[in-house]
Each structure stands twice: as C-alpha cells, then as structure tokens.
Amino acid sequence: MNTQIILRNRPNQTVTQDNFQCIDADIEPLKNGQVLVLNQWLSLDPYVRGRMSERKSYAPAIALGGVVMGEGIGVVIDSQSDQFKVGDKVIGMLGWQTHAVMNSSAIKLIPHTPFSETWLLGAAGMPGITAWIGMMDICKPQAGETILITSAAGSVGSVAGQLAKLQGANVIGVTSSEEKCAYVQDVLNFDHCLPYKHSSWPSNLNKTAPNGIDGVFENVGGTLFDDLIPQMNPFSRMAICGLIAEGLEEQFHSINLRTLLAKRMLIQGFIVSDHVSRWREIQKQLIDLIVEGKIQVHEKITEGLQNAPQTFIDLFEGRCLGKQIIKLSSVLDIPRKHP
Numbered sequence: 001m002n003t004q005i006i007l008r009n010r011p012n013q014t015v016t017q018d019n020f021q022c023i024d025a026d027i028e029p030l031k032n033g034q035v036l037v038l039n040q041w042l043s044l045d046p047y048v049r050g051r052m053s054e055r056k057s058y059a060p061a062i063a064l065g066g067v068v069m070g071e072g073i074g075v076v077i078d079s080q081s082d083q084f085k086v087g088d089k090v091i092g093m094l095g096w097q098t099h100a101v102m103n104s105s106a107i108k109l110i111p112h113t114p115f116s117e118t119w120l121l122g123a124a125g126m127p128g129i130t131a132w133i134g135m136m137d138i139c140k141p142q143a144g145e146t147i148l149i150t151s152a153a154g155s156v157g158s159v160a161g162q163l164a165k166l167q168g169a170n171v172i173g174v175t176s177s178e179e180k181c182a183y184v185q186d187v188l189n190f191d192h193c194l195p196y197k198h199s200s201w202p203s204n205l206n207k208t209a210p211n212g213i214d215g216v217f218e219n220v221g222g223t224l225f226d227d228l229i230p231q232m233n234p235f236s237r238m239a240i241c242g243l244i245a246e247g248l249e250e251q252f253h254s255i256n257l258r259t260l261l262a263k264r265m266l267i268q269g270f271i272v273s274d275h276v277s278r279w280r281e282i283q284k285q286l287i288d289l290i291v292e293g294k295i296q297v298h299e300k301i302t303e304g305l306q307n308a309p310q311t312f313i314d315l316f317e318g319r320c321l322g323k324q325i326i327k328l329s330s331v332l333d334i335p336r337k338h339p
C-alpha cells in the first residue's frame with residue numbers, strides 16, 4: 001500500500017493543513033522501463049506553494065487530487081528497467097508519498113558522498129546549486145565588496161552567503177530573529193546579520209553598510225526588497241531567487257528607472273531548472289567545499305510523512321533553520337522483493 005499526501009484544495013493566501021489529505025492508494029504494476037522506489041527522504045521546498053496554486057507561473061500547477069510534488073531519495077525495490085536494479089539508491093521527484101512508480105528517465109543514481117545522503121537534497125543538491133547560480137553567475141562577488149543575502153539562515157541563503165564569503169566579500173545576512181542571526185554569524189561565519197523585524201531595521205542597514213551594497217541575493221521580496229534598492233551601489237547586481245514574503249499574491253514594486261539607469265544596476269531573476277546541464281559540474285564543486293569544511297550545513301529531519309504538511313507550513317512562518325527533510329523509512333525497513 002502506498003501512503004500519499006494529495007492536494008485536497010488550493011490555498012487562498014496561506015497554506016493550511018486543510019489543503020492536504022493523506023490517503024492510502026494501490027501501487028500500480030510496473031510497465032517496461034519503470035521502477036518501484038521506496039521513498040526514504042523527502043525534501044520540503046517553498047516553491048511547492050506556488051505549484052499548489054493555479055496562478056500562472058514558469059511550471060504547471062499540481063492537479064487537484066494529485067500527489068504533492070517534492071524531490072526525494074529512495075531505494076529501488078522492484079525494477080522493470082535495465083538501468084536500475086533492486087537496492088539502487090536514487091534521487092528524483094518522488095513526491096509526498098511512501099512509494100513511487102518512476103520512469104527510469106526521471107530518476108538518477110545518487111553520487112557517493114562522505115556525508116549524509118540527505119545533504120544531496122540541500123546544500124549539495126538543488127538548493128545549493130540555486131545558491132551557486134544566483135551568487136556566482138549573477139551577484140559575482142568580488143573581494144572587499146558588500147553582499148547581502150535575505151533569508152540568510154535558510155537552505156539556499158546559507159549556502160549563498162558562504163559562497164560570497166569564500167570570494168572575500170563582506171557578507172551581510174538578513175533574517176527574522178536575533179537567534180537566527182547568531183547562527184548566521186557564529187556558524188555560517190557571515191560578517192554581519194540583521195533581524196528585519198527589529199524596530200531599528202532598515203536604519204541598522206545604513207550603519208552596517210555605510211558604503212552601500214554591491215550585490216543582493218534576494219530570497220524574500222515584499223517590503224524588504226523596497227528597503228534594499230536605495231542602498232545599492234553603482235554597478236551593483238541583484239539576483240532574484242525567490243519571493244517567499246509575497247505568498248500567492250501579485251505584489252508590485254515601484255522602482256525608479258532613473259535610479260537603475262544612473263546606477264547601472266542589474267536585477268535578474270533566475271530559475272535553477274534552466275541550468276540542468278551544469279548541475280553535475282556545480283554539484284561536484286559544492287561537494288568538495290562541504291568535504292573541505294568550507295561550507296557548513298544545517299538540516300532538520302522530521303520523522304513521518306504525516307508531519308510533512310505542518311513542517312511545510314512552518315517554512316512560511318519563520319520556524320525553520322536550514323534545510324527541512326522528512327524521514328519516511330529507514331534502510332532497515334526496506335522489504336526486499338528480490339533477495
């Protein structure tokens with residue numbers, strides 16, 4: 001039996017438990033070229049909120065009654081594919097469910113790493129690669145420049161800031177609380193971190209970056225974005241990675257085009273899936289940096305598929321630090337179809 005979390009109804013402004021439903025479903029017999037995966041680890045990512053809505057976006061919405069999408073790692077327990085055998089560890093869009101019937105073209109063997117395989121869903125996987133593209137390709141930090149990262153304690157932001165630090169930049173994180181700021185400075189080694197909910201924001205920003213900001217890695221949007229634009233220097237770059245503060249609303253910002261022109265600023269949005277051809281090369285570099293201890297990784301593992309909806313909701317309420325992973329089954333639980 002396959003336990004699944006499906007999309008029961010679409011969120012209005014905020015995601016609630018009511019949007020999800022847990023069901024038991026039969027497992028379809030495998031067709032030629034397919035494998036059955038027992039899902040072990042599920043990654044929770046903010047972009048799924050956008051896919052729960054029918055708002056026009058760069059990717060199609062999850063169908064009502066469909067399994068909620070998500071990247072995961074699991075083990076092949078049955079195979080009708082000549083590319084994968086029982087016992088292979090694979091990664092792919094396995095979804096919020098305990099089992100996944102997958103076409104072999106939609107999964108990959110996980111690379112061997114000297115650290116927890118779950119990090120392949122975080123700093124050494126899609127979020128880390130996102131951080132790399134936004135920081136190294138768009139923000140392009142130079143030694144001595146000031147680079148700011150919003151949602152700095154999150155899965156993407158934490159890697160983005162550490163990459164900027166490795167380039168010799170003066171790195172400022174922005175996050176919601178003093179506690180998260182302590183983590184960003186003490187563990188991630190950013191030079192500064194500012195809590196944006198503090199009454200002294202954004203005047204604290206002026207004091208922390210008296211010479212302005214040369215690059216912004218933007219994960220948040222909303223009023224934070226409006227606060228940052230006036231602080232940006234001539235020839236500065238802003239990578240728009242995410243707009244988590246804008247929820248499912250369309251939010252408009254007034255940007256003075258004359259300021260953009262006069263400052264010769266670059267503001268560029270990007271989507272990591274447009275860069276699939278570079279994933280392997282970037283992932284290898286991230287793995288090396290993690291192994292060398294140059295990138296610190298933090299993840300929180302919550303046990304049980306039934307806890308996925310609440311943990312996902314927590315992402316939007318600032319209750320999370322680092323990468324959020326759901327543990328679905330352990331290696332010991334794996335029923336072997338073929339000895």
Ligand SMILES: NC(=O)c1ccc[n+]([C@@H]2O[C@H](COP(=O)([O-])OP(=O)(O)OC[C@H]3O[C@@H](n4cnc5c(N)ncnc54)[C@H](OP(=O)(O)O)[C@@H]3O)[C@@H](O)[C@H]2O)c1
Pocket residue numbers: 045046047126127130151152153154155156157174175176177180219220222240241242243244245246270271272273315316317318319320321322
């Ligand atoms: N462009 C791409 O291809 C791509 C790929 C992956 C992710 N993304 C985007 O990158 C961003 C970061 O992703 P992630 O996986 O690392 O998630 P994340 O940053 O860990 O997301 C959770 C954090 O977002 C912050 N947040 C939530 N609601 C907020 C609000 N209303 N205002 C300000 N901050 C809020 C909170 O941090 P605080 O407590 O610090 O506020 C929360 O802990 C997201 O916007 C995501 O959609 C984009």
